[in-house]
Amino acid sequence: MARTDVNLFWLRPGEYSAHRGHAVLITDTQGRVRSGTEGFFFRGTRFLSRLVMKVNDQEPHFVSANPVEPHFMISYHLAPSPAGAGAGPPGAKEKSGGEMAEKGIEIHVNRFVGGGLHMDVHVTNHGLAETAVPLAWELAADYADQEETQKGERQQKAPVELEWTKQSHGGELVFHYRHPELPHGTVVRLTGPADFIEGVGGVACSLHLAPRQTITIGIDVAPVFRGERTDPFYGLDGAVRHGCPADQVREEWNEGCAGLRAANPTVQTAWDRAAADLGSLHLLEGEGPERFTPAAGIPNYTGLFGRDTLVAAWQSALLNPATLRGALRLVGKWNATEYDDRYDAQPGKVLHQRQLSPLALLGQNPFLHYYGDYSAPGLFLLGLATDLAHSGDAAFFRSMRDKALATLEWMDRDGDSDHDGFYEYQTRAGKLGTKNQGWKDSEQAILYPDGQIVEDPLAVCEIQGLYFAAKQAMALAFAAVGEHARAADLRAQADALKRRFNDRFWLEPERFVALALDPNKRPVRSIASNPGACLAYGILDADKARAVAERLMAPDMFSGWGIRTLSSEHPAYNPLAYHLGTVWPFENATTGFGFKRYGFDSMLHRLAKGLFDATELFHLDRLPEVFGGHPRDRRHAHPGIYPGACAPQAWSASAVVLLVESMLGLTPLAPLNTLILDPDLPEWLPEVTLCGVDVGAARADLRFWRDDSGFTNHCVEQASGGLTVHRYRRPHGSGPDDFLAAAVGQVIG
DSSP states (O other), X not given: OOOOSOXXXXXXXXXXEEEETTEEEEEETTSOBOSTTOEEXXXXXXXXXXXXXXXXXXXXXXXXXXXXXXXXXEEEEEEOOTTTTOOOSTTOSSOOOTHHHHTOEEEEEEEXXXXXXXXXXXXXXXXXXXXXXXXXXXXXXXXXXXXXXXXXXXXXXXXXXXXXXXXXXXXXXXXXXXXXXXXXXXXXXXXXXXXXXXXXXXXXXXXXXXXXXXXXXXXXXXXXXXXXXXXXXXXXXXXXXXXXXXXXHHHHHHHTOOEEEESSHHHHHHHHHHHHHHHXXXXXXXXXXXXXXXXXXXXXXXXXXXXXXXXHHHHTTTTOHHHHHHHHHHHHTTOOOSXXXXXXXXXXXXXXXXXXXXXXXXXXXXXXXXXXXXXXXXXHHHHHHHHHHHHOOHHHHHHTHHHHHHHHHHIIIIISTTOSSSOOBOOSSGGGSOSOOSSOOSTTSSBOTTXXXXXXXXXXXXXXXXXXXXXXHHHHHHHHTTOHHHHHXXXXXXXXXXXXXXXXXXXXXXXXXXXXXXXXXXXXXXXXXXXXXXXHHTOSOHHHHHHHHHHHTXXXXXXXXXXXXXXXXXXXXXXXXXXXXXXXXXXXXXXXXXXXXXXXXXHHHHHHHHXXXXXXXXXXXXXXXXXXXXXXXXXXXXXXXOTXXXXXXXXXXXXXXXXXXXXXXXXXXXXXXXXXXXOOOOTTOOEEEEEEEEETTEXXXXXXXXXXXXXXXXXXXXXXXXXXXXXXXXXXTOOHHHHHHHHHHHHHO
């Protein structure tokens, strides 16, 4: 893969962001907070809506601003020296001017996000004479919901009162939000060798600087969320303050990560970026591995999202299985225990999202704890089985047993509302609820071939596949812990669902899978990306799989960078619309996993190359949440981006890990202390080494290389814990069940 020259393509060209945990700072490209969607946010609430610095009542001349680390932004500014350039050299007839005066004052601002916001403002006098620098900050807080900032329309509002307290070597400006149900506030504390006063719309001071002197002002912004204050994690120059969890959590997580050495630099860079992004997204909630649970995406999705989190954790289990363990524990705490139509809650249903933003707390949307998603229940069960396969920890599986059984019971009691053997969703939360509750959750995600919206209730194809995989995987898990009767029952349920699915969803004229069954149980015949998940979950009969895979890789679906959400031949196709033709990396990686499950390695290689090539098109070699579906041709040197796409996005980062795992064909079986391999490397990735792959208590370093004949060899460079590494070559085009049965049979037989 050759590097491109368009890597500086910004997803959000008008703004920068920094994040850690539930705190997010969004500025313009000069580091200012002025309007629109900018601000300092904590738990989806804007605790600073204005942050503008001035020198002598004017904004200083902007030099540059850059994000440095996920939680760290830096900017430089210049201002004329109020004293001019100062005295010239000995014998000079008059004072020097020029740059010495015009650029006499440098202001360097570091911003560190985490808990709250900490800023270091370093002011340097580059002139030749002592000078006084009038410095001021305009500050405001409006406590808008982040959703309100995006829509530009307030749904909740109350007076904001200010309180100024002068302190020795500093001062404190406190904002109080006088909303009867939202006791929020913002504490802005300034420290430094200056006399701070309350100014018009903020705080001001005057600094007296000798030539070459630098004075540093520290500014702490602490959100007071429902009466509880959260101080910044960082202090001067980013030093970690006592009790800061962020860096410790990151170090613990890094210790458990597998490492990759790839012969292809594009793959190497993409892996390193994905690992860094997943490490930066930790929500820092709960205890132990729960703290590793990632936010869905920055800057918009910083709450706990069951579906997104579980997908990212499952896809990245090779990198660090502790992420999956933590996500299961944290999400599982919120599994529904009662019926509540306001939140689409039903006993056993798994959380879709939990937000503590103003609109959620006030009940103006259902997201305080919302269950309007059909992916999360299946992903929760699949995740539990995957955790057991990676860890061999039967005790943890048993500790989650009741939650798993409640979710399985929900599937067939409420998930299949008309008891026809398929799983159809329909919101019960009225206008506030989510219409489409598969992974494509936008209003127009599911369309008939003529472009008309399909009404609910809907049985979308990938949910049937996911629930099949969940029951099949849970059958294996229950068998592993000795519950053989339950395992046999779940396997029988999965087999029956697979038979029904292949009978009702298969479109013989199209040689493809129906997108959904509509309310009248008629197949929706639109050509879309969803059947890729049916390959990944193994629900398709082996004799149908190749036709589906080839159709997904046809020119109207595969753009050259990835598979589009909707065929370019569909009348509603739009390459820059959310689910109407864009490319989603996480879904593509899941489809690639499906190609591997059925033995279509060459199609996996082609798809993976497109996605890895795409990493080079975006800033920091990072796959965004979603990018454009334009074809890869001379006219479209770049596919474009969905407006407002998030980056980093957890399940886009995890997609990179799953693509590598799929090409290597790794199947951990920790209860058997075994790792099964089925590697097939493409020509563009001739060698890969994985270091620190965990399977239960064992760990292995593995090297894979492609020889001149195209065969992928492997060797175990190091292994501990008595791990057995077993290679089994998947028959081309075989069904996934046949492969797993044969491979496990060889291990135990």
